[in-house]
Amino acid sequence: MEDCVFCKIIAGQIPSDIVYHDKTVIAFKDIHPVTQVHLLIVPREHIAYLTDLTEKQSTLVGHMILVANELARQTGIAEKGFRVVINVGSEGGQMVPHLHLHLLGGRRLSEKMG
Ligand code: 5GP
Ligand code: ZN
Secondary structure, eight states: OTTOHHHHHHTTSSOOOEEEEOSSEEEEEOSSOSSSEEEEEEESSOOOOGGGOOGGGHHHHHHHHHHHHHHHHHTTOTTTOEEEEOOOTTTTTOOSSSOOEEEEESSOOOSOOO
């Protein structure tokens, strides 16, 4: 996707702090972290919204969760706890229309979800 910021990061056209990559996903540091650990786990394939996922692509989200678990262990937040978030659409707070999972941790997060 030409104008997609995450596709550009994946293509190496925009610099980012990449912490993990494999053949289906990459993970990099959020440019505006809201917690000490704030990583984005992003499929290489451009899927705009979670709601666009097809049955064939559904294993991708499971893989993204496993990568989040591994990165939580690597960054030392797994034991105390962390949060994974997928924002969907405008009311869901999704600013970048390329599916991504936020991995948030490093401090006590608000109990309020909304
Ligand atoms: P959303 O609101 O779509 O769920 O989250 C998008 C996230 O992407 C935001 O937390 C924002 O800070 C991050 N972001 C937007 N543009 C860039 C960028 O160019 N580089 C990086 N590393 N993060 C970005
Ligand atoms: Zn994209």
